[in-house]
Amino acid sequence: MSNNNLIKGSLQTIILKLLEENDKMYGYEITQKVKELTAGEIKITEGALYPALHKLEAEGLLTTEIQQVDNRVRKYYSLTKSGKKEVSSKLAELQAFVENMQRIINPGLNPDLKF
Amino acid sequence: MRKLSTSELQAVQKSIIKKEIYAVELLGEIYDHYLSHLENLPEEKFDKELEALDQKWTYAYCHKIQSELNKNIQKSIRSTQWSIIKSYFSWPKMAFTLALVGILTLLVNMLTWKMQVILLFLLPLVYLVGFMFYITYRSRKKTKAIRTLFGNSGIRVRSVFSNHFISYLTLPLHFYNLFLNLPRVFGLDKLVPDYLVNYLSVTCCFIVVIHSLSSYEAWKMKSKSAFV
Numbered sequence: 001m002s003n004n005n006l007i008k009g010s011l012q013t014i015i016l017k018l019l020e021e022n023d024k025m026y027g028y029e030i031t032q033k034v035k036e037l038t039a040g041e042i043k044i045t046e047g048a049l050y051p052a053l054h055k056l057e058a059e060g061l062l063t064t065e066i067q068q069v070d071n072r073v074r075k076y077y078s079l080t081k082s083g084k085k086e087v088s089s090k091l092a093e094l095q096a097f098v099e100n101m102q103r104i105i106n107p108g109l110n111p112d113l114k115f
Numbered sequence: 116m117r118k119l120s121t122s123e124l125q126a127v128q129k130s131i132i133k134k135e136i137y138a139v140e141l142l143g144e145i146y147d148h149y150l151s152h153l154e155n156l157p158e159e160k161f162d163k164e165l166e167a168l169d170q171k172w173t174y175a176y177c178h179k180i181q182s183e184l185n186k187n188i189q190k191s192i193r194s195t196q197w198s199i200i201k202s203y204f205s206w207p208k209m210a211f212t213l214a215l216v217g218i219l220t221l222l223v224n225m226l227t228w229k230m231q232v233i234l235l236f237l238l239p240l241v242y243l244v245g246f247m248f249y250i251t252y253r254s255r256k257k258t259k260a261i262r263t264l265f266g267n268s269g270i271r272v273r274s275v276f277s278n279h280f281i282s283y284l285t286l287p288l289h290f291y292n293l294f295l296n297l298p299r300v301f302g303l304d305k306l307v308p309d310y311l312v313n314y315l316s317v318t319c320c321f322i323v324v325i326h327s328l329s330s331y332e333a334w335k336m337k338s339k340s341a342f343v
Protein backbone atom coordinates (compact mmCIF):
# COMPACT_ATOMS: atom_id res chain seq x y z
CA MET A 1 0.00 0.00 0.00
CA SER A 2 2.68 2.44 0.99
CA ASN A 3 4.12 4.42 -1.88
CA ASN A 4 7.51 6.03 -1.39
CA ASN A 5 6.62 9.07 -3.48
CA LEU A 6 3.53 9.76 -1.38
CA ILE A 7 5.51 9.42 1.84
CA LYS A 8 8.34 11.64 0.62
CA GLY A 9 5.97 14.57 0.22
CA SER A 10 4.82 14.36 3.82
CA LEU A 11 8.05 13.19 5.43
CA GLN A 12 8.92 16.54 6.99
CA THR A 13 5.46 16.72 8.57
CA ILE A 14 5.82 13.17 9.91
CA ILE A 15 9.22 14.00 11.48
CA LEU A 16 7.98 17.25 13.03
CA LYS A 17 4.86 15.57 14.44
CA LEU A 18 6.85 12.69 15.94
CA LEU A 19 9.33 15.06 17.54
CA GLU A 20 6.49 17.14 18.94
CA GLU A 21 5.22 14.06 20.74
CA ASN A 22 8.55 12.52 21.70
CA ASP A 23 10.75 15.44 22.74
CA LYS A 24 13.94 14.03 21.20
CA MET A 25 14.64 11.11 18.85
CA TYR A 26 17.49 9.71 16.77
CA GLY A 27 17.31 8.62 13.12
CA TYR A 28 16.84 4.89 13.58
CA GLU A 29 14.29 5.49 16.35
CA ILE A 30 12.18 7.59 13.95
CA THR A 31 12.10 4.82 11.33
CA GLN A 32 11.06 2.28 13.97
CA LYS A 33 8.40 4.54 15.46
CA VAL A 34 6.76 5.09 12.06
CA LYS A 35 6.87 1.37 11.39
CA GLU A 36 5.28 0.68 14.78
CA LEU A 37 2.54 3.33 14.47
CA THR A 38 1.51 2.15 11.02
CA ALA A 39 1.87 -1.57 11.80
CA GLY A 40 4.61 -1.86 9.21
CA GLU A 41 2.53 -0.30 6.42
CA ILE A 42 4.81 2.72 6.10
CA LYS A 43 8.55 2.20 6.12
CA ILE A 44 10.65 5.31 5.98
CA THR A 45 13.75 4.69 3.94
CA GLU A 46 17.07 5.94 5.22
CA GLY A 47 17.52 7.47 1.78
CA ALA A 48 14.81 9.97 2.50
CA LEU A 49 15.00 10.31 6.27
CA TYR A 50 18.53 11.59 6.86
CA PRO A 51 18.55 14.25 4.11
CA ALA A 52 15.18 15.46 5.46
CA LEU A 53 16.54 15.64 9.02
CA HIS A 54 19.66 17.53 7.86
CA LYS A 55 17.52 19.94 5.84
CA LEU A 56 15.17 20.65 8.75
CA GLU A 57 18.21 21.23 10.97
CA ALA A 58 19.72 23.68 8.46
CA GLU A 59 16.39 25.51 8.26
CA GLY A 60 16.50 25.99 12.01
CA LEU A 61 13.42 23.86 12.71
CA LEU A 62 15.40 21.13 14.47
CA THR A 63 18.27 21.24 16.87
CA THR A 64 20.65 18.40 17.65
CA GLU A 65 22.36 17.00 20.67
CA ILE A 66 25.23 14.53 20.52
CA GLN A 67 25.37 11.87 23.22
CA GLN A 68 27.85 9.12 23.91
CA VAL A 69 25.98 5.78 23.90
CA ASP A 70 27.85 2.46 24.29
CA ASN A 71 31.13 3.65 22.79
CA ARG A 72 29.50 5.46 19.90
CA VAL A 73 27.98 8.86 19.31
CA ARG A 74 24.26 9.24 18.88
CA LYS A 75 22.68 12.33 17.34
CA TYR A 76 19.33 13.26 18.88
CA TYR A 77 17.00 15.62 17.08
CA SER A 78 14.47 17.86 18.80
CA LEU A 79 12.24 20.76 17.81
CA THR A 80 13.41 24.36 18.09
CA LYS A 81 10.99 27.16 18.98
CA SER A 82 10.31 27.84 15.30
CA GLY A 83 10.04 24.08 14.70
CA LYS A 84 7.28 23.89 17.32
CA LYS A 85 5.42 26.71 15.57
CA GLU A 86 5.86 25.01 12.20
CA VAL A 87 4.26 21.71 13.30
CA SER A 88 0.71 23.02 13.39
CA SER A 89 0.96 24.80 10.04
CA LYS A 90 2.51 21.72 8.38
CA LEU A 91 -0.23 19.51 9.85
CA ALA A 92 -2.96 21.87 8.65
CA GLU A 93 -1.36 21.89 5.20
CA LEU A 94 -1.32 18.08 5.08
CA GLN A 95 -4.88 17.88 6.39
CA ALA A 96 -6.09 20.26 3.68
CA PHE A 97 -4.25 18.24 1.06
CA VAL A 98 -5.85 14.97 2.23
CA GLU A 99 -9.31 16.61 2.17
CA ASN A 100 -8.77 17.91 -1.36
CA MET A 101 -7.52 14.54 -2.54
CA GLN A 102 -10.60 12.95 -1.02
CA ARG A 103 -12.80 15.39 -2.99
CA ILE A 104 -11.01 14.43 -6.20
CA ILE A 105 -11.21 10.71 -5.53
CA ASN A 106 -14.82 10.80 -4.30
CA PRO A 107 -16.49 13.78 -6.03
CA GLY A 108 -19.89 12.66 -4.75
CA LEU A 109 -18.93 13.26 -1.13
CA ASN A 110 -20.18 16.31 0.78
CA PRO A 111 -17.62 19.11 0.03
CA ASP A 112 -17.96 20.44 3.59
CA LEU A 113 -17.03 17.08 5.06
CA LYS A 114 -13.98 17.33 7.32
CA PHE A 115 -11.71 14.44 8.14
CA MET B 116 18.62 -6.13 22.46
CA ARG B 117 22.09 -7.65 22.59
CA LYS B 118 25.62 -6.33 22.67
CA LEU B 119 27.55 -6.91 19.46
CA SER B 120 30.82 -8.84 19.69
CA THR B 121 34.17 -7.26 18.80
CA SER B 122 34.33 -9.15 15.50
CA GLU B 123 30.80 -8.01 14.62
CA LEU B 124 31.68 -4.41 15.42
CA GLN B 125 34.77 -4.71 13.23
CA ALA B 126 32.67 -6.13 10.39
CA VAL B 127 30.33 -3.13 10.63
CA GLN B 128 33.26 -0.70 10.66
CA LYS B 129 34.82 -2.42 7.64
CA SER B 130 31.63 -2.23 5.66
CA ILE B 131 31.21 1.50 6.47
CA ILE B 132 34.86 2.23 5.62
CA LYS B 133 34.22 0.83 2.11
CA LYS B 134 31.83 3.72 1.48
CA GLU B 135 34.76 6.18 1.70
CA ILE B 136 32.89 8.82 3.67
CA TYR B 137 34.97 11.62 5.18
CA ALA B 138 32.29 13.55 7.11
CA VAL B 139 32.46 12.72 10.80
CA GLU B 140 28.89 13.96 11.19
CA LEU B 141 27.64 11.33 8.74
CA LEU B 142 29.92 8.49 9.83
CA GLY B 143 28.66 8.80 13.41
CA GLU B 144 25.06 8.74 12.27
CA ILE B 145 25.46 5.77 9.89
CA TYR B 146 27.43 3.77 12.46
CA ASP B 147 24.74 4.36 15.08
CA HIS B 148 22.03 3.41 12.57
CA TYR B 149 23.79 0.14 11.69
CA LEU B 150 24.41 -0.79 15.32
CA SER B 151 20.91 0.17 16.51
CA HIS B 152 19.46 -2.11 13.84
CA LEU B 153 21.83 -5.05 14.32
CA GLU B 154 21.61 -5.01 18.13
CA ASN B 155 17.93 -5.87 17.87
CA LEU B 156 18.56 -9.06 15.90
CA PRO B 157 19.91 -12.48 16.88
CA GLU B 158 23.52 -13.41 16.14
CA GLU B 159 22.63 -15.82 13.32
CA LYS B 160 20.93 -13.05 11.32
CA PHE B 161 23.92 -10.69 11.60
CA ASP B 162 25.60 -11.36 8.22
CA LYS B 163 22.38 -11.27 6.24
CA GLU B 164 21.18 -8.05 7.89
CA LEU B 165 24.55 -6.37 7.49
CA GLU B 166 24.38 -7.12 3.79
CA ALA B 167 20.83 -5.77 3.64
CA LEU B 168 21.97 -2.55 5.33
CA ASP B 169 24.84 -2.26 2.88
CA GLN B 170 22.41 -2.53 0.00
CA LYS B 171 20.40 0.37 1.41
CA TRP B 172 23.43 2.50 2.29
CA THR B 173 25.20 2.19 -1.04
CA TYR B 174 28.39 4.07 -1.95
CA ALA B 175 26.49 6.42 -4.26
CA TYR B 176 23.73 7.06 -1.76
CA CYS B 177 26.20 7.84 1.05
CA HIS B 178 28.05 10.31 -1.18
CA LYS B 179 24.77 11.96 -2.16
CA ILE B 180 23.87 12.48 1.51
CA GLN B 181 27.39 13.72 2.19
CA SER B 182 27.15 16.32 -0.54
CA GLU B 183 23.71 17.45 0.70
CA LEU B 184 25.08 17.58 4.24
CA ASN B 185 27.82 19.93 3.02
CA LYS B 186 25.24 22.25 1.49
CA ASN B 187 22.99 22.14 4.56
CA ILE B 188 25.87 22.86 6.94
CA GLN B 189 26.98 25.84 4.86
CA LYS B 190 23.41 27.11 4.81
CA SER B 191 23.10 26.63 8.57
CA ILE B 192 26.34 28.54 9.35
CA ARG B 193 25.39 31.34 6.96
CA SER B 194 21.89 31.76 8.38
CA THR B 195 23.07 31.58 12.01
CA GLN B 196 25.77 34.19 11.48
CA TRP B 197 23.49 36.42 9.44
CA SER B 198 20.79 36.35 12.13
CA ILE B 199 23.44 37.34 14.71
CA ILE B 200 24.73 40.17 12.49
CA LYS B 201 21.16 41.44 12.00
CA SER B 202 20.70 41.48 15.78
CA TYR B 203 23.55 44.03 16.06
CA PHE B 204 21.30 46.46 14.23
CA SER B 205 18.31 46.03 16.50
CA TRP B 206 17.67 47.19 20.04
CA PRO B 207 19.39 46.70 22.60
CA LYS B 208 22.51 45.64 20.68
CA MET B 209 22.17 48.75 18.51
CA ALA B 210 23.63 50.78 21.39
CA PHE B 211 26.73 48.56 21.34
CA THR B 212 27.04 48.89 17.53
CA LEU B 213 26.83 52.68 17.68
CA ALA B 214 29.37 52.78 20.52
CA LEU B 215 31.70 50.55 18.47
CA VAL B 216 31.48 52.83 15.41
CA GLY B 217 32.03 55.86 17.68
CA ILE B 218 35.14 54.34 19.26
CA LEU B 219 36.55 53.29 15.89
CA THR B 220 36.01 56.77 14.43
CA LEU B 221 37.75 58.37 17.44
CA LEU B 222 40.66 55.94 17.18
CA VAL B 223 41.08 56.48 13.45
CA ASN B 224 41.23 60.24 13.91
CA MET B 225 43.72 59.97 16.77
CA LEU B 226 46.10 57.35 15.41
CA THR B 227 48.77 57.43 12.77
CA TRP B 228 48.29 55.23 9.70
CA LYS B 229 50.74 52.61 11.00
CA MET B 230 48.99 52.40 14.39
CA GLN B 231 45.61 52.19 12.66
CA VAL B 232 46.76 49.12 10.73
CA ILE B 233 48.16 47.48 13.88
CA LEU B 234 45.20 48.20 16.17
CA LEU B 235 42.24 48.13 13.84
CA PHE B 236 43.21 45.37 11.40
CA LEU B 237 45.97 43.23 12.77
CA LEU B 238 44.40 42.71 16.22
CA PRO B 239 41.09 41.32 14.87
CA LEU B 240 42.97 39.26 12.26
CA VAL B 241 45.31 37.80 14.91
CA TYR B 242 42.23 37.02 17.01
CA LEU B 243 40.61 35.23 14.05
CA VAL B 244 43.74 33.18 13.34
CA GLY B 245 43.98 32.20 17.04
CA PHE B 246 40.28 31.30 17.03
CA MET B 247 40.81 29.11 13.95
CA PHE B 248 43.55 27.16 15.70
CA TYR B 249 41.37 26.76 18.78
CA ILE B 250 38.43 25.46 16.71
CA THR B 251 40.70 23.02 14.85
CA TYR B 252 41.99 21.71 18.20
CA ARG B 253 38.47 21.45 19.69
CA SER B 254 37.11 19.74 16.59
CA ARG B 255 39.93 17.20 16.52
CA LYS B 256 39.34 16.46 20.21
CA LYS B 257 35.58 16.03 19.71
CA THR B 258 35.97 13.78 16.67
CA LYS B 259 38.80 11.67 18.05
CA ALA B 260 36.60 8.62 18.82
CA ILE B 261 35.12 8.50 15.30
CA ARG B 262 38.46 9.20 13.65
CA THR B 263 39.98 6.30 15.59
CA LEU B 264 37.25 3.95 14.35
CA PHE B 265 37.31 5.00 10.70
CA GLY B 266 40.63 6.80 10.35
CA ASN B 267 42.54 3.89 8.78
CA SER B 268 40.46 3.98 5.60
CA GLY B 269 43.06 6.07 3.77
CA ILE B 270 40.62 8.98 3.72
CA ARG B 271 41.12 12.00 5.97
CA VAL B 272 38.08 11.77 8.23
CA ARG B 273 37.10 15.25 9.37
CA SER B 274 34.27 17.42 10.60
CA VAL B 275 32.50 19.13 7.70
CA PHE B 276 31.05 21.67 10.11
CA SER B 277 34.47 22.63 11.42
CA ASN B 278 35.86 22.91 7.85
CA HIS B 279 33.11 25.23 6.70
CA PHE B 280 33.24 27.25 9.89
CA ILE B 281 36.98 27.82 9.45
CA SER B 282 36.39 28.87 5.84
CA TYR B 283 33.94 31.48 7.10
CA LEU B 284 36.48 32.71 9.64
CA THR B 285 39.06 33.27 6.89
CA LEU B 286 36.72 35.55 4.91
CA PRO B 287 38.22 38.81 6.31
CA LEU B 288 41.69 37.60 5.30
CA HIS B 289 40.48 37.24 1.70
CA PHE B 290 38.75 40.59 2.03
CA TYR B 291 42.03 42.12 3.26
CA ASN B 292 43.95 40.65 0.31
CA LEU B 293 41.35 41.55 -2.29
CA PHE B 294 40.64 45.14 -1.27
CA LEU B 295 43.89 46.24 0.37
CA ASN B 296 46.77 44.15 -0.93
CA LEU B 297 45.72 43.70 -4.54
CA PRO B 298 45.17 47.44 -5.25
CA ARG B 299 48.59 48.05 -3.65
CA VAL B 300 50.21 45.53 -6.04
CA PHE B 301 48.79 47.40 -9.04
CA GLY B 302 49.51 50.81 -7.52
CA LEU B 303 45.78 51.60 -7.35
CA ASP B 304 45.85 52.47 -3.64
CA LYS B 305 47.11 55.96 -4.46
CA LEU B 306 43.87 56.63 -6.32
CA VAL B 307 41.92 56.73 -3.04
CA PRO B 308 41.70 60.38 -1.92
CA ASP B 309 43.09 61.12 1.56
CA TYR B 310 39.77 62.28 2.98
CA LEU B 311 38.24 58.88 2.16
CA VAL B 312 40.97 56.81 3.84
CA ASN B 313 39.63 57.32 7.38
CA TYR B 314 36.08 56.43 6.41
CA LEU B 315 37.29 53.32 4.61
CA SER B 316 39.38 52.33 7.64
CA VAL B 317 36.39 52.61 9.98
CA THR B 318 34.16 50.65 7.59
CA CYS B 319 36.69 47.86 7.01
CA CYS B 320 37.50 47.56 10.69
CA PHE B 321 33.81 47.58 11.62
CA ILE B 322 33.16 44.70 9.20
CA VAL B 323 36.10 42.70 10.56
CA VAL B 324 35.09 43.27 14.20
CA ILE B 325 31.41 42.44 13.57
CA HIS B 326 32.47 39.33 11.65
CA SER B 327 34.76 38.26 14.52
CA LEU B 328 32.10 38.81 17.18
CA SER B 329 29.30 37.14 15.22
CA SER B 330 31.55 34.16 14.40
CA TYR B 331 32.29 33.72 18.07
CA GLU B 332 28.60 33.88 18.98
CA ALA B 333 27.71 31.45 16.17
CA TRP B 334 30.40 29.07 17.40
CA LYS B 335 29.07 29.31 20.97
CA MET B 336 25.61 28.34 19.71
CA LYS B 337 26.75 25.57 17.37
CA SER B 338 29.47 24.07 19.56
CA LYS B 339 26.77 22.51 21.75
CA SER B 340 25.51 20.32 18.92
CA ALA B 341 28.24 20.18 16.26
CA PHE B 342 31.78 18.85 16.12
CA VAL B 343 33.35 22.29 16.61
